[in-house]
Structure formats: structure tokens, C-alpha cells
Amino acid sequence: MTKKPEDKHYGGRGDPARSMALLWREAEPPARGRGPRPALDVDRIVAAAIEIADAEGLAALSMRKVAERLGVGTMSLYTYVPAKAELIDVMYDTVCGEVAPEWAPGWRERLELIARAYLENYRRHPWLLAVMANSRPPLGPNGIANYDNDLRAIEGIGLSDLEMDSVVTMLYVYVQGAAHTAIEAAGSERSTGVSDQEWWEAYAPLLEKVFDPEKYPTAARVGAKAGETYQSAYDPEHGFRFGLARLLDGVEAMIGAGR
Amino acid sequence: MTKKPEDKHYGGRGDPARSMALLWREAEPPARGRGPRPALDVDRIVAAAIEIADAEGLAALSMRKVAERLGVGTMSLYTYVPAKAELIDVMYDTVCGEVAPEWAPGWRERLELIARAYLENYRRHPWLLAVMANSRPPLGPNGIANYDNDLRAIEGIGLSDLEMDSVVTMLYVYVQGAAHTAIEAAGSERSTGVSDQEWWEAYAPLLEKVFDPEKYPTAARVGAKAGETYQSAYDPEHGFRFGLARLLDGVEAMIGAGR
DNA sequence: AACAATACCGTACATCGTACGGAGAGCCTA
DNA sequence: TAGGCTCTCCGTACGATGTACGGTATTGTT
Numbered sequence: 001m002t003k004k005p006e007d008k009h010y011g012g013r014g015d016p017a018r019s020m021a022l023l024w025r026e027a028e029p030p031a032r033g034r035g036p037r038p039a040l041d042v043d044r045i046v047a048a049a050i051e052i053a054d055a056e057g058l059a060a061l062s063m064r065k066v067a068e069r070l071g072v073g074t075m076s077l078y079t080y081v082p083a084k085a086e087l088i089d090v091m092y093d094t095v096c097g098e099v100a101p102e103w104a105p106g107w108r109e110r111l112e113l114i115a116r117a118y119l120e121n122y123r124r125h126p127w128l129l130a131v132m133a134n135s136r137p138p139l140g141p142n143g144i145a146n147y148d149n150d151l152r153a154i155e156g157i158g159l160s161d162l163e164m165d166s167v168v169t170m171l172y173v174y175v176q177g178a179a180h181t182a183i184e185a186a187g188s189e190r191s192t193g194v195s196d197q198e199w200w201e202a203y204a205p206l207l208e209k210v211f212d213p214e215k216y217p218t219a220a221r222v223g224a225k226a227g228e229t230y231q232s233a234y235d236p237e238h239g240f241r242f243g244l245a246r247l248l249d250g251v252e253a254m255i256g257a258g259r
Numbered sequence: 260m261t262k263k264p265e266d267k268h269y270g271g272r273g274d275p276a277r278s279m280a281l282l283w284r285e286a287e288p289p290a291r292g293r294g295p296r297p298a299l300d301v302d303r304i305v306a307a308a309i310e311i312a313d314a315e316g317l318a319a320l321s322m323r324k325v326a327e328r329l330g331v332g333t334m335s336l337y338t339y340v341p342a343k344a345e346l347i348d349v350m351y352d353t354v355c356g357e358v359a360p361e362w363a364p365g366w367r368e369r370l371e372l373i374a375r376a377y378l379e380n381y382r383r384h385p386w387l388l389a390v391m392a393n394s395r396p397p398l399g400p401n402g403i404a405n406y407d408n409d410l411r412a413i414e415g416i417g418l419s420d421l422e423m424d425s426v427v428t429m430l431y432v433y434v435q436g437a438a439h440t441a442i443e444a445a446g447s448e449r450s451t452g453v454s455d456q457e458w459w460e461a462y463a464p465l466l467e468k469v470f471d472p473e474k475y476p477t478a479a480r481v482g483a484k485a486g487e488t489y490q491s492a493y494d495p496e497h498g499f500r501f502g503l504a505r506l507l508d509g510v511e512a513m514i515g516a517g518r
Numbered sequence: 519a520a521c522a523a524t525a526c527c528g529t530a531c532a533t534c535g536t537a538c539g540g541a542g543a544g545c546c547t548a
Numbered sequence: 549t550a551g552g553c554t555c556t557c558c559g560t561a562c563g564a565t566g567t568a569c570g571g572t573a574t575t576g577t578t
Binding site: 016017020024026130132133134135136137139141144145147148151152155161162164165166169170173174175176177178181184185188196199202203206207210211216218219221222223225226229232233234236238239242243245246247248249250251253254 | 389421498
């Protein structure tokens with residue numbers, strides 16, 4: 001990882017022009033065909049990278065692994081992709097293309113379907129969360145298409161343009177928080193080989209020795225109740241639905257008040 | 260990074276007993292004093308690690324840097340801390356101790372102050388977000404104290420124990436999402452040396468060449484309005500307040516309905 | 519004075535992203 | 549057909565990383 005302070009990095013990503021060209025797949029000079037025939041293309045590289053990141057996590061995604069999976073030398077990738085950062089940008093926009101929520105008659109149902117679609121996408125691609133950027137996002141075609149679609153879901157229900165943007169962004173923010181928790185809950189078992197129950201069985205007796213229920217009676221009482229209800233410290237599905245319902249109730253209140 | 264599949268990792272962390280002993284500062288055998296006098300202690304190591312992570316980010320936090328800052332050899336740290344994962348757990352609980360929201364007369368104001376206190380803590384320690392775990396958290400003293408405090412903020416307002424847990428967890432989830440966005444917005448400028456304005460100036464003309472406003476009129480109209488209002492793609496402070504207000508309106512609706 | 523227990527830490531290994539420059543392949547021009 | 553130009557491919561090398569291992573220095577106890 002070489003750092004040159006003199007050249008600017010745009011959003012942790014690479015050179016804007018190269019990045020955009022990659023995202024929108026503008027084959028810059030159409031490579032009129034002087035050298036050897038290209039054995040690869042960006043899409044194949046991105047697909048391989050996504051497979052690795054899905055299966056082993058972002059930390060395990062290395063250029064060497066991508067190259068190995070494609071049967072080429074590591075450095076060959078750099079013919080198609082300027083650096084790992086840009087590769088990740090393209091991965092980002094590519095999986096954004098998988099978000100395809102159904103359309104429902106009411107705005108509330110539409111937002112629920114949209115939130116659910118994003119959540120499922122984060123579940124499918126847990127690494128996506130670590131890469132998400134709401135300010136300065138990779139400006140790829142799929143991300144923009146989603147933004148437009150999400151706005152149209154609440155168009156004409158009595159919100160100003162600014163309020164529409166606020167509601168959609170709020171939904172993004174909430175779903176990202178919920179997804180982070182859900183993924184972490186689901187992922188820790190798979191990646192550690194320790195089930196929720198095993199984990200709790202290992203920690204509970206240790207906690208009992210140091211935790212004083214008399215000092216924190218509320219935490220003890222509520223925590224116990226939640227634990228026995230969910231059979232775990234936390235139920236991501238319930239948490240997601242509960243929070244989303246409160247959020248949409250809040251939007252409904254706003255529409256009602258503004259009328 | 261050595262991986263041994265045979266030994267289990269609890270939550271990406273280390274051995275539960277050693278981890279808890281560290282978190283609750285149980286000096287195991289009180290080191291009755293045979294060898295040389297310890298030149299360090301866990302707190303000094305944790306403080307140095309937090310300073311580095313605050314200033315340079317989690318990715319730049321290395322055992323070598325911590326040791327260097329303390330003027331000792333790298334491997335000396337392993338006398339006090341079993342591994343980097345446990346060190347991070349202790350860092351986590353330590354900065355949880357900095358969350359100290361004021362108390363207000365009404366539950367709504369209390370939740371606002373709590374949410375704000377967490378947000379500020381995430382801002383102070385941006386690495387904390389990447390380390391946050393709502394299921395299987397490091398069970399340290401400060402984290403538990405916060406949970407108790409947050410529950411008491413909404414005790415007696417007409418919610419069941421289970422609902423109290425849901426509301427508090429929902430608040431955690433939302434604040435984490437909002438903090439992620441706020442930090443990313445604030446951090447990308449500092450870490451890349453590119454201001455929001457520079458970033459937009461670099462990307463806008465490139466986007467114009469590939470983005471068709473006629474295909475996505477809603478996104479074009481609303482995006483433009485939001486951009487000119489916030490003088491940027493996104494205003495984290497406004498986003499945080501807007502979403503929190505909707506969320507608390509939702510809680511209010513729930514209390515009102517249950518009465 | 520000898521021993522035991524502890525702290526300190528130098529070295530080594532496998533991993534990472536990628537800069538650099540050479541080798542070879544294929545089309546274009548002469 | 550020959551020469552050259554442009555492109556793909558990729559081997560090597562560098563400076564990072566976490567930490568296992570084992571040696572050495574320091575101290576309290578006997």
C-alpha cells in the first residue's frame with residue numbers, strides 16, 4: 001500500500017475519470033486491437049471478486065485471490081482495473097443492480113418493500129455495508145437508478161422535494177444500521193464457529209461473577225426478559241420490523257400534520 | 260495473522276475468560292512480584308491504542324505503532340494483552356465510558372440527549388462503529404451501565420419490558436446508521452484531502468456526460484434541490500435530527516395507541 | 519549465592535497492495 | 549513480407565501487517 005500525499009484520493013477511491021469510465025463501462029479508446037487479445041474483462045473480474053467477498057468477507061478479498069480464481073497472474077488484473085479501490089467501487093454498483101423491490105399500491109407498503117430489498121441485498125453481500133457511502137457514493141448507473149425509484153415511491157403523497165430526499169435518506173440510514181446488526185448477528189456464528197447459545201454459555205457464568213444485578217436492576221430485568229423471549233441477546237428480524245414500523249408511523253404523522 | 264481452525268473464536272474476539280478478566284480488570288494472579296517490575300499496564304496500552312485509532316483510523320492501528328508510542332518493543336505488549344482482538348474489546352468498553360448523557364425531565368428529551376451523546380462518541384472515535392456489535396457485544400462494565408441508563412430513560416412511560424428493550428435497541432441501530440453516514444461524510448474530506456466541493460467539481464462534469472436527466476427526472480429534480488440546499492450531497496446534522504424526530508414520533512404514537 | 523518466575527523483545531513467517539520493467543503477441547504501415 | 553508500435557501478461561521486489569517462538573535480563577524468594 002503505497003501512499004503518495006501529493007496525489008489526491010477522491011473518497012478513498014481512485015482517479016475520478018478512470019473511476020467513472022469503469023463504472024459506466026466506457027471502453028475508453030475502444031482498444032482497436034494492437035496487442036494480444038484480452039483474455040479478461042472488467043465484468044469477469046468484478047464477478048470473481050464479488051464471489052470471494054460474499055464467501056469469505058471483505059478482509060479476505062485480495063488481488064491475488066481474484067487472479068487465482070480467474071487463472072491469471074496477479075498483476076494482470078491491473079490491466080483492467082487501476083487499483084483495488086476502483087474494483088470495490090464497481091463491485092458496489094454491480095450489487096446495487098440486484099436491488100429490485102416490487103411495487104405496491106400504497107406508499108407505506110412500497111417503502112417496506114424497498115427497505116426489505118436493501119436489507120436482503122446487504123445480507124447477500126455483507127461486505128457492502130463496510131463500503132457504503134451515503135455522501136460521496138460511487139456514482140454508478142445502478143445506484144442512481146435506485147435513488148430515482150425510491151423517490152418515486154413517495155412522490156405525490158404530500159411531501160416537498162426536500163422532504164422526499166430526507167425520507168429516502170432516512171430509510172437508507174436506518175436500513176444500514178439494521179443490516180449492520182443483522183449481519184453481525186448472522187455472521188459471527190458462521191465466521192467463529194460458535195453458536196449464539198455456545199457464546200452465551202461461555203460468557204454468562206463469567207458475567208455473573210462480575211455483574212451486580214442490584215446495581216443495575218433495570219438492565220437485569222429487561223435484559224433477562226428479552227433474552228428469554230428471543231432465545232438470544234437480540235432478534236434481528238424483530239428489531240428490523242419494529243424500528244421500520246416506528247419510522248413509517250413517524251412519516252405518517254408528518255404527512256398528517258402538514259395537511 | 261495465524262488461523263487455527265481448531266480453536267474457537269468468540270465473536271471474533273479471543274478467549275472468553277481472558278477477555279472478561281481484561282474488561283473487568285481482574286488482575287488474575289496479582290503478580291506477586293517475582294520478575295522485573297512491569298513497565299506498562301493495560302490502561303496505558305489501551306489509551307495509546309485509542310489515541311492512534313482516533314487520529315489515524317482503525318486500519319492504521321498496529322501493534323508496532325502502539326509499542327512505538329509507548330517506547331517498548333512490539334512483543335512486550337503481548338505480556339499485558341493476549342492479542343489485538345482483545346485490545347480492541349477493551350478499547351470498545353473504555354470509550355463506552357465516555358458516553359454520559361445529561362438527564363432531562365421528559366422521556367423524549369432524554370432519548371434525544373442519549374442519541375446525541377452516542378453520536379458524539381462515534382464522532383470522537385470513528386473506529387468504534389466498525390467494531391460495534393449489538394449481538395454479542397464485549398460485556399464490559401461501561402457498556403452494561405449505558406444499557407441500564409438508557410432503559411431507565413423510558414421506564415414508567417407505559418411500555419412493557421420487551422418494548423423498552425425494542426425501543427432502546429432501535430435507538431442504537433438508528434444512531435449507528437446515522438453516525439456511519441456522518442463520520443463517512445466528515446472523514447472522507449480529512450482522509451483524502453479533497454473537500455466536498457472539490458469532489459463534486461471533479462465528478463459533476465463526468466456524471467453529466469453519462470447521466471440522462473430525462474430517464475430519471477425525479478432523481479434529477481430532487482437531487483438538485485437537496486444539493487443546493489445543503490451545499491453538498493448530504494447534510495449529516497439535518498439527516499440525524501430529521502430521522503430521530505420521525506423515530507420518536509413513532510414511539511409517541513405507540514404510547515398513545517396503547518393507552 | 520542459587521533458583522524460579524516474570525518481563526522484555528529480536529527474529530522469522532506468511533500475508534497484503536502494487537510499482538516497475540521486461541517479454542511476447544498481434545495489427546499497421548512501408 | 550519486414551519492421552515497428554502498442555498492447556497484454558506477469559515475475560520480482562518492497563514495505564507493511566499480526567504474532568509464534570525462544571532467548572535474555574531482572575527481580576523476589578530461599
